[in-house]
Amino acid sequence: xxxxxxxxxxxxxxxxxxxxxxxxxQEVRIYGLLGSNGSGKTTLxxxxxxxxxxxxxxxIINGQDVSGLSRKAAAGFRGKNxx
Numbered sequence: 630x631x632x633x634x635x636x637x638x639x640x641x642x643x644x645x646x647x648x649x650x651x652x653x654x655q656e657v658r659i660y661g662l663l664g665s666n667g668s669g670k671t672t673l674x675x676x677x678x679x680x681x682x683x684x685x686x687x688x689i690i691n692g693q694d695v696s697g698l699s700r701k702a703a704a705g706f707r708g709k710n711x712x
Contacts (some may be wrong), residue, residue: 630656631677636686638672645684646672 631654646669648674654660664670675681676688679695688696 630654630676630689630691632687632689634686634689636683636688637678638669638683647676647683650686665685 632654633650633652636647636650636652638647646667650673653701661671662670671679676683676696677690679688679698679700683696686696687694
């Protein structure tokens with residue numbers, strides 16, 4: 630399960646790409662991510678893949694907050710079976 634609570638992310642503090650994102654994704658489901666150009670789809674996927682860090686808000690994957698992990702720790706976490 631993946632949970633996002635009031636997630637904010639962006640490249641400049643004054644103009645976040647994602648603001649107050651609240652999302653829960655259940656296991657064994659298929660989801661689609663739709664939006665116009667520049668709406669934050671790639672940024673959200675980079676956050677979920679721990680390639681970027683959020684400005685605020687946790688990213689909880691299977692009960693573990695991965696938003697503060699270093700790149701090295703995140704790479705180890707991504708390699709584990711989290712399904």
